[in-house]
Amino acid sequence: MWLSRGCAKAAAVGRRTLTTFLAEAAGFPGVRDRAGLQEFSVGQPENFWAAVARRRLDWISPFGHVLHCDMERGQVSWFRGGRLNVSVNCLDRHARRDPDKVALIWERDEPGTEVKVTYRELLEMTCRAGNLLRRRGVKKGDCVTIYMPPCPLAVASMLACARVGAAHNVVFAGFSAEALAERIRDARSSTVITVDESVRGGKVTPLKSTVDAAVRDCPSVRQVFVVKRTGAPVAATAKDVDMEEEMMAEDAACPPAAMDSEDVLFLLYTSGSTGKPKGLVHTQAGYLLYASLTHKYVFDYNDGDVFGCVADIGWITGHSYAVYGPLANGGTSVLFESTPVYPDPGRYWETVERLRINQFYGAPTAIRLLLKYGDEWVRKYDRSSLKTLGSVGEPINTEAWEWYHGVVGEGRCPVVDTWWQTETGGICIAPRPSEADAQIIPGMAMRPFLGIKPALMDAEGQEVKSAEASGALCLARPWPGMARSIHNDHERFVDTYFKPYPGYFFTGDGAHRSKDGHYQITGRLDDVINVSGHRIGTAEIEDVVNQCSSVAESAVIGCSHPIKGQGVYAFVVLKQDAQNGDLTSQINRSVSDKIAKYACPDHIQFVQRLPKTRSGKIMRRVLRKVVERDVGDLGDLSTLDDPAAVQEIIQGHRDLCGE
Numbered sequence: 001m002w003l004s005r006g007c008a009k010a011a012a013v014g015r016r017t018l019t020t021f022l023a024e025a026a027g028f029p030g031v032r033d034r035a036g037l038q039e040f041s042v043g044q045p046e047n048f049w050a051a052v053a054r055r056r057l058d059w060i061s062p063f064g065h066v067l068h069c070d071m072e073r074g075q076v077s078w079f080r081g082g083r084l085n086v087s088v089n090c091l092d093r094h095a096r097r098d099p100d101k102v103a104l105i106w107e108r109d110e111p112g113t114e115v116k117v118t119y120r121e122l123l124e125m126t127c128r129a130g131n132l133l134r135r136r137g138v139k140k141g142d143c144v145t146i147y148m149p150p151c152p153l154a155v156a157s158m159l160a161c162a163r164v165g166a167a168h169n170v171v172f173a174g175f176s177a178e179a180l181a182e183r184i185r186d187a188r189s190s191t192v193i194t195v196d197e198s199v200r201g202g203k204v205t206p207l208k209s210t211v212d213a214a215v216r217d218c219p220s221v222r223q224v225f226v227v228k229r230t231g232a233p234v235a236a237t238a239k240d241v242d243m244e245e246e247m248m249a250e251d252a253a254c255p256p257a258a259m260d261s262e263d264v265l266f267l268l269y270t271s272g273s274t275g276k277p278k279g280l281v282h283t284q285a286g287y288l289l290y291a292s293l294t295h296k297y298v299f300d301y302n303d304g305d306v307f308g309c310v311a312d313i314g315w316i317t318g319h320s321y322a323v324y325g326p327l328a329n330g331g332t333s334v335l336f337e338s339t340p341v342y343p344d345p346g347r348y349w350e351t352v353e354r355l356r357i358n359q360f361y362g363a364p365t366a367i368r369l370l371l372k373y374g375d376e377w378v379r380k381y382d383r384s385s386l387k388t389l390g391s392v393g394e395p396i397n398t399e400a401w402e403w404y405h406g407v408v409g410e411g412r413c414p415v416v417d418t419w420w421q422t423e424t425g426g427i428c429i430a431p432r433p434s435e436a437d438a439q440i441i442p443g444m445a446m447r448p449f450l451g452i453k454p455a456l457m458d459a460e461g462q463e464v465k466s467a468e469a470s471g472a473l474c475l476a477r478p479w480p481g482m483a484r485s486i487h488n489d490h491e492r493f494v495d496t497y498f499k500p501y502p503g504y505f506f507t508g509d510g511a512h513r514s515k516d517g518h519y520q521i522t523g524r525l526d527d528v529i530n531v532s533g534h535r536i537g538t539a540e541i542e543d544v545v546n547q548c549s550s551v552a553e554s555a556v557i558g559c560s561h562p563i564k565g566q567g568v569y570a571f572v573v574l575k576q577d578a579q580n581g582d583l584t585s586q587i588n589r590s591v592s593d594k595i596a597k598y599a600c601p602d603h604i605q606f607v608q609r610l611p612k613t614r615s616g617k618i619m620r621r622v623l624r625k626v627v628e629r630d631v632g633d634l635g636d637l638s639t640l641d642d643p644a645a646v647q648e649i650i651q652g653h654r655d656l657c658g659e
Contacts, residue, residue, distance in 0.1 A: 148227070278492070289481070349383060431446045
């Protein structure tokens with residue numbers, strides 16, 4: 001059923017982006033260019049966001065007070081008094097205007113078997129699912145846990161929750177039963193939605209059995225909706241509901257709940273420094289508005305484009321830029337079920353050719369992985385449809401950026417290196433939108449988005465006002481997309497984000513601001529190494545190491561040093577068929593030449609792979625534990641993609657440094 005070319009062109013894209021961008025400024029006094037609009041959005045945020053919210057969202061009841069903010073208590077609210085329904089904004093208004101427009105393209109694991117879903121079909125699917133949830137006792141204020149791979153019915157389930165007023169808690173469909181159970185319990189879900197099995201990279205994973213194991217430790221769960229992906233027989237329990245069969249008995253129209261702007265839209269769990277996942281709370285109007293605006297202008301999305309965000313829906317990138325942002329804009333969004341190398345390393349680019357994708361948004365980890373396989377897998381396919389390339393998840397190193405731009409984008413597609421977090425809800429710093437002739441610097445996020453005012457803080461907690469500076473990256477103004485709390489633990493929310501620098505939102509990242517006002521993310525502040533009094537970001541060293549011709553990727557951390565205080569320890573993955581030979585000397589020479597001698601690694605450990613989360617982020621805290629020889633308790637490893645990688649690294653460290 002539902003699951004069975006050249007610089008001139010790049011400048012033209014920039015002009016079109018700026019033209020549409022400035023359309024938002026209609027009626028704003030004195031705004032004539034990007035700088036003016038940026039200044040207005042930061043200086044008069046209530047006027048700016050009120051006007052944008054009225055233009056971009058359909059309201060059931062208009063809002064009154066635009067912004068309430070108490071940074072000391074971590075209390076922020078937008079558009080108080082306003083009522084709307086997110087699913088109506090994502091579906092109904094587009095289905096009325098153009099019902100046969102494709103909303104979703106489900107790029108299934110099997111190449112060439114994509115499924116297209118129109119706005120009419122997605123609205124019907126969502127309404128039937130919403131009616132089923134209501135009939136089965138799900139009500140406004142409940143939280144439904146969704147444990148599914150990217151697919152149309154997963155999106156419909158998210159939107160069905162929004163339609164009936166329930167929050168959703170999407171858990172990446174690769175977490176263990178224990179990790180899933182922890183998230184279900186914290187969200188206090190009584191309903192779970194899953195599939196029989198997932199298919200990814202040619203491998204089948206039994207998700208239903210994982211849910212069954214998790215639910216045994218979750219007394220709150222009273223029903224499990226099951227969807228067929230493979231049709232394989234699964235063990236049945238008394239809590240099971242055949243979701244597709246029961247949906248067919250439901251009406252195709254579902255009255256939408258009128259939701260207050262600050263009602264909870266979803267919870268999304270992310271790792272914390274304590275190892276205990278944080279359930280970040282995002283609300284209705286502000287989040288949707290910010291996802292919509294950033295999707296439109298960072299990527300220069302235009303009506304008729306096909307937007308290809310290859311992130312899983314279990315992460316914030318999938319929420320904001322595979323589901324809510326594109327659908328709020330009436331766009332066509334790709335749901336990618338597979339991997340970058342299945343059935344071969346040309347999968348992304350074959351998909352671009354077949355689906356005629358216009359904007360492609362992926363992670364540096366995947367780009368570096370594909371770089372190892374050479375250019376031929378890219379050039380084999382027609383990529384002329386591409387207009388914009390995006391990078392998300394971590395700073396992208398220069399070599400990967402240049403390959404992405406020059407080979408994948410043929411030198412004609414802007415590469416937007418986006419900085420944002422689960423906490424921010426949407427992109428906060430990116431090279432676009434900008435004037436047509438504005439440069440894009442490889443590896444830099446560069447420009448704050450509308451309404452975003454970055455601030456760099458020094459060791460004394462004071463804002464650094466000088467043009468060129470480095471420091472802790474904070475945001476000095478609230479913005480609509482920001483998380484509102486940590487579920488069940490607002491005190492932790494305040495302690496983490498508002499107490500370190502009173503009056504500011506602390507991102508946990510470090511950044512450098514150039515004399516031109518461009519921002520470069522230097523990594524997490526606990527990823528800054530102090531070598532003989534010199535502070536240097538690990539991302540900066542990694543960028544140089546990764547430029548060595550034999551290196552595929554690297555991870556750099558600080559290690560104890562008896563003289564310098566901290567030394568530099570590098571974990572290095574080589575490209576296929578590369579030999580380490582005298583690579584240690586080559587890396588040290590390169591770091592010495594491009595940064596400074598003090599930044600050269602004291603230890604270089606060559607490894608087959610790095611420990612990563614299932615979303616592709618390197619688990620640096622695990623590497624620190626290994627280097628500190630504190631492997632007895634590695635903390636929360638529920639997000640780890642390949643546990644064997646950790647044991648290999650532990651043994652390699654012992655071989656390199658001894659017991």
